[in-house]
Amino acid sequence: MSLEELSKLVEDGETEEAEELAAKLLKDGSDPLLMIEELTKTMGHVGDLFAKLEIFLPEIMLAGEALSGVVKVMEPYLDAAGGQQVKGKVILGVVKGDLHEIGKNIVGLILETNGFIVKDLGYDVDPLTFVKEAEAMDADFIGASSLMTTTMPRQKEIIEILLDKGIRDKFKVIIGGAPTSQMWADEIGADLYCKDAKSTPDALTALLA
Ligand code: B12
Incomplete structure (x- = not known):
């Protein structure tokens, strides 16, 4: 169970599995900000594959959906603001x-x-x-x-x-x-x-x- 596996699941557009693994990693203490950093790199790689015609639009769409799913799972873990004054x-x-x-x-x-x-x-x-x-x-x-x-x-x-x-x-x-x-x-x-x-x-x- 690792961040690399999560990257692979997002790249492959496996939304459900990616969400499950993200939930597990976050529960075990993974840093959501680090996760975002890694997955942004993953999407850059997906974009490069698209530019080289190694994958096509449907694959990018699935990867995008998987990333959006992971971001949803992350939301409660990013919620550090409670009661702060408006910046x-x-x-x-x-x-x-x-x-x-x-x-x-x-x-x-x-x-x-x-x-x-x-x-x-x-x-x-x-x-x-x-x-x-x-x-x-x-x-x-x-x-x-x-x-x-x-x-x-x-x-x-x-x-x-x-x-x-x-x-x-x-x-x-x-x-x-x-x-x-x-x-x-x-x-x-x-x-x-x-x-x-x-x-x-x-x-x-x-x-x-
Ligand atoms: C996912 C994706 C899609 C999805 C988008 C799904 C969605 N709901 O958003 C879909 C399939 C819809 C799509 C469509 C298209 N795409 Co597209 N897509 C991508 C891909 C692979 C990843 C983008 C992404 O989500 N990255 C992950 C996020 C987390 O990273 P990010 O957006 O960079 O954001 C981070 C920072 O930049 C920063 N940030 C972002 N915004 C802001 C704003 C502020 C104010 C601040 C402070 C910070 C900040 O913070 C974020 C988190 O750290 C990129 C490749 C790439 N290199 O980005 C291509 C890419 C952007 N797409 C591309 C293309 C060509 C298209 C299409 C034209 C394809 C087509 N033939 O139809 C269409 C265009 C549709 C349109 N009119 O917009 C090209 C653009 C080339 C160019 N001209 O520059 C890219 C670069 C792929 C490539 N290498 O060819 N795409």
């Missing part, structure tokens, strides 16, 4: 044209369990909607996820809208997702790039300090 308000979503939501869901979960209030707008979210929702919530942060090189420009559009409206300073814009980088964040003028969910709560807290 900040976050509007979170996946940008327009992009349906990859698993990473965003993990980020939302980890932020909530670390004392942030999160409004999750889901996936395929229009840049203007991020801005309108952030204004309505009086949010501290706008978190935008993009998993495809073709949808990364939508992150930039969010910042452009904020600039056009003269409200750029009101919100910290946080970007993430596998193809994004610090270099991209600098290029588009985002306030922060986070490479994984684990580092996000502390990075956000530091930005407000």
Whole structure:
């Protein structure tokens, strides 16, 4: 019973078995954050196999479903926040044209369990909607996820809208997702790039300090 076996079950899209093994590993004391880190690597590998035409869309879908199942099992183990004071308000979503939501869901979960209030707008979210929702919530942060090189420009559009409206300073814009980088964040003028969910709560807290 190991993390490698769990990775293999997720890669193979064996949802039920993956959920069972995850439950057992967590019960035996495995660190859920370490699990997320490993499984993110697994999904990167799945993506590489897809790019090399060694597997096809149905297999990726099954792997995605298995990972989502494992994340559900993990939820109670991440719940460390009870009674903490609110650290900040976050509007979170996946940008327009992009349906990859698993990473965003993990980020939302980890932020909530670390004392942030999160409004999750889901996936395929229009840049203007991020801005309108952030204004309505009086949010501290706008978190935008993009998993495809073709949808990364939508992150930039969010910042452009904020600039056009003269409200750029009101919100910290946080970007993430596998193809994004610090270099991209600098290029588009985002306030922060986070490479994984684990580092996000502390990075956000530091930005407000
Ligand atoms: C699973 C998957 C799917 C699933 C998604 C299921 C779902 N419900 O989300 C399905 C099958 C639907 C899918 C569809 C497609 N996919 Co796909 N998919 C993947 C895959 C294998 C894994 C993504 C994933 O879940 N990773 C696991 C999570 C946990 O990692 P993560 O998202 O990176 O998130 C972590 C960090 O990045 C960070 N993070 C993420 N977001 C944010 C946001 C903020 C604010 C912060 C702070 C941090 C943060 O925290 C997370 C946790 O640590 C990737 C490969 C890859 N390298 O990522 C391809 C990949 C992204 N897909 C790809 C493609 C091409 C497609 C399709 C176009 C295929 C097709 N021909 O139809 C469609 C596009 C659909 C669309 N319009 O979006 C390409 C994109 C290539 C590109 N142009 O850049 C990839 C890279 C595969 C490849 N190598 O070719 N896919």
